[in-house]
Amino acid sequence: MYKPDNWVVLKITYNNKRTFKVLGGWSGGYLHGDSWRLNSGVVRVEETEHHWDFIGHSGSVYHCHKDRYGISMSIGHVIKDLQDRFGDDVKVMESNTFWSEVDYD
Numbered sequence: 027m028y029k030p031d032n033w034v035v036l037k038i039t040y041n042n043k044r045t046f047k048v049l050g051g052w053s054g055g056y057l058h059g060d061s062w063r064l065n066s067g068v069v070r071v072e073e074t075e076h077h078w079d080f081i082g083h084s085g086s087v088y089h090c091h092k093d094r095y096g097i098s099m100s101i102g103h104v105i106k107d108l109q110d111r112f113g114d115d116v117k118v119m120e121s122n123t124f125w126s127e128v129d130y131d
Contacts, residue, residue, distance in 0.1 A: 035119040051100030060100035
């Protein structure tokens with residue numbers, strides 16, 4: 027289970043197919059720099075009181091705190107790079123999205 031310090035969901039369109047991926051960021055310290063991870067693609071979501079659990083194609087779970095949605099330094103450069111390379115095919119989803127109602131198929 028991955029527990030990012032901050033996170034966003036990217037909507038990626040490729041060859042007329044749409045997928046949603048969690049981009050998680052972890053803040054490092056002096057000895058360990060910031061890091062990030064992009065999941066394999068969301069297949070379903072489960073909600074708890076304070077978290078969204080995003081289950082990926084690979085079976086991984088991203089346990090994302092509801093109050094930590096947003097772009098930080100640890101993931102901002104990744105989003106910029108993806109958008110520079112793929113343009114409007116990569117979009118950051120709105121923070122007020124009700125994740126369990128998104129059609130991930």
